[in-house]
Amino acid sequence: MPQHPKTEIILAIETSCDDTCVGIVEKGHKIHANVLSSQNEIHTQFGGIIPELAARSHLEKIGVILEIALQKACMSLSDIHAFAVTHRPGLASSLLVGVSFAKALSYATRLPILGINHIEGHLFACHLEKPDLPFPHLCLMVSGGHTFLVIVEKRNQYRMIGQTTDDAAGEAFDKVARHLGLGFPGGPIIEKMAAENRETPVFFPKAMLYSGDFNFSFSGLKTAVKYYVESLSKEEAEKQKKAIAAGFQKALVDVLVEKTIQAAQKYSISTITLSGGVAANRFLRSRLSEEAQKRDIGFYYPSIILCTDNAAMIAGLAYYKYQEGEQSDLSLALEENSQFMKSRQNTKNPF
Ligand code: KG4
Ligand code: ZN
Numbered sequence: 001m002p003q004h005p006k007t008e009i010i011l012a013i014e015t016s017c018d019d020t021c022v023g024i025v026e027k028g029h030k031i032h033a034n035v036l037s038s039q040n041e042i043h044t045q046f047g048g049i050i051p052e053l054a055a056r057s058h059l060e061k062i063g064v065i066l067e068i069a070l071q072k073a074c075m076s077l078s079d080i081h082a083f084a085v086t087h088r089p090g091l092a093s094s095l096l097v098g099v100s101f102a103k104a105l106s107y108a109t110r111l112p113i114l115g116i117n118h119i120e121g122h123l124f125a126c127h128l129e130k131p132d133l134p135f136p137h138l139c140l141m142v143s144g145g146h147t148f149l150v151i152v153e154k155r156n157q158y159r160m161i162g163q164t165t166d167d168a169a170g171e172a173f174d175k176v177a178r179h180l181g182l183g184f185p186g187g188p189i190i191e192k193m194a195a196e197n198r199e200t201p202v203f204f205p206k207a208m209l210y211s212g213d214f215n216f217s218f219s220g221l222k223t224a225v226k227y228y229v230e231s232l233s234k235e236e237a238e239k240q241k242k243a244i245a246a247g248f249q250k251a252l253v254d255v256l257v258e259k260t261i262q263a264a265q266k267y268s269i270s271t272i273t274l275s276g277g278v279a280a281n282r283f284l285r286s287r288l289s290e291e292a293q294k295r296d297i298g299f300y301y302p303s304i305i306l307c308t309d310n311a312a313m314i315a316g317l318a319y320y321k322y323q324e325g326e327q328s329d330l331s332l333a334l335e336e337n338s339q340f341m342k343s344r345q346n347t348k349n350p351f
Contacts (some may be wrong), residue, residue, distance in 0.1 A: 007112065007319070008026055008320050010315040010322070011023070011024050011077075011080045011082075011315065012025070012061070012084040012311040012312070013066075013083070013314075014085075015062065015086065015098030015116075016086045016089070016090025018043060018049045018054045019038055019255055019310075020057065020061045020062055021036040022036075022068075023069065023310060023312035023313075025071045029128055032072070032074075032251070033339055034311065034312035035068050035072060036230045036309070036311070037061045037068040040184065040185065047177075047178040052093065054066055055081050055091070055096065058097040059097050062235065070139035073114075073308055082111055082112045082113070083106050083111055083113045083114070084115075084315055085103075086098060086117075088145045088313055088334060089119070090118055093332060112335075113327075114322060114328050116314045116318055116321070119141065122143060122313060123152065123158070123273075125245030125302065125306045126139075126273040126305060127316065129210035129306070133271070134149050134152045134298065135152060136152060136200070136269055137271035138260065138263055138264050138271070138273070140274050140279075142169040142170065142256065142274070143168060143170070143275075143276030144168060144174065145168055145171070145279060146163060149170045149260060149263050151257065161263055162213055162259065163215060164217050164218060164265065166217050168218070170187055170228045173186040173252075175188065176222055176225045176248050177189050179222075179226045180193075182245075184188040185277075187281060187336050189279055190248065191282065191283060192243045193241060193245035194245045196242050197246040197261070199242065199243035199246075200243065201243055203335035204248055205224060206258075208255065209254075214262070240286055253281070254287075260288060261288075261295065261297070264293070264295075270296075272298070274301040274302075275301075275302065275307065275350065277307060277309070279307040288289050336347060
């Protein structure tokens with residue numbers, strides 16, 4: 001399919017996990033619409049995402065979300081120059097809905113389509129609101145599926161310097177919330193409980209703080225919380241919920257902040273960014289901001305709506321990729337590929 005002579009207004013679809021998202025962005029930063037429908041109500045009773053239910057819900061909602069996005073943008077499909085869609089990594093059945101829908105749109109309108117990596121989209125989220133973000137910068141990427149530190153040397157050039165050896169930070173939030181009987185997703189609930197805590201936070205060990213590298217491990221912390229909760233009576237666990245949430249959040253955030261600052265200093269990088277769902281955590285944002293400020297390091301983080309899954313970040317990134325001549329076609333396939341980052345450690349472009 002030939003490139004539209006002007007690929008400036010991009011409509012993107014994002015269905016990699018449990019949020020059905022459509023975004024319309026002009027020239028990589030002007031957000032005309034960023035609509036999402038969350039499935040939290042469906043999955044909360046299971047304490048985690050059920051892939052079949054996620055895919056079915058995407059299928060039911062994607063057409064309506066597209067309509068709402070076009071209405072919000074005061075546009076019709078004839079105003080769109082090109083499409084973008086998250087095609088990896090994610091839940092295969094969820095990705096399939098978005099990719100098929102975007103391909104159908106591309107086929108029907110004869111407009112180009114481009115597959116985008118979800119993680120690279122998260123890394124781009126800061127640029128949406130700050131297109132002049134300086135390079136190189138160090139990004140702490142913390143989501144439900146990934147946790148890593150990457151140096152963004154320039155657009156399209158990434159250098160991984162550390163990552164979790166087991167659970168992602170968001171996964172730890174979700175699992176600890178489950179041990180505490182708090183619902184799903186765990187991050188926002190734990191953040192709220194911790195903010196309400198008026199007792200001394202329960203102490204939990206900070207894993208790999210002095211490991212000498214920039215890797216993380218959160219599985220031990222999650223298990224420590226589980227054992228602690230199991231050691232208490234039901235009444236006592238209920239009474240201590242907020243102090244446990246605060247202690248867990250502090251242990252996890254302290255490690256993220258400490259290692260990010262150490263990495264910025266080691267690699268002499270003067271700008272830090274934060275991305276991914278856990279970047280919505282206000283305690284993490286303020287702790288990293290404080291520590292960066294003390295050392296005269298610039299610190300940027302996206303608005304909360306751009307931290308968690310959204311399609312504006314996909315549309316924004318796609319604009320730059322179209323400018324560089326990238327384009328997919330109707331053979332675009334999804335890639336579940338959850339081990340993607342692990343297998344590409346330390347390569348120049350892990351995407
Ligand atoms: O980026 P995201 O929306 O989806 C993935 O790509 O994984 O991240 C979802 C993760 C979930 O684990 C959720 O609990 C966590 O982000 N999260 C938070 C907060 N909001 C979402 N974690 C801590 N504090 C929050 N406020
Ligand atoms: Zn995500």
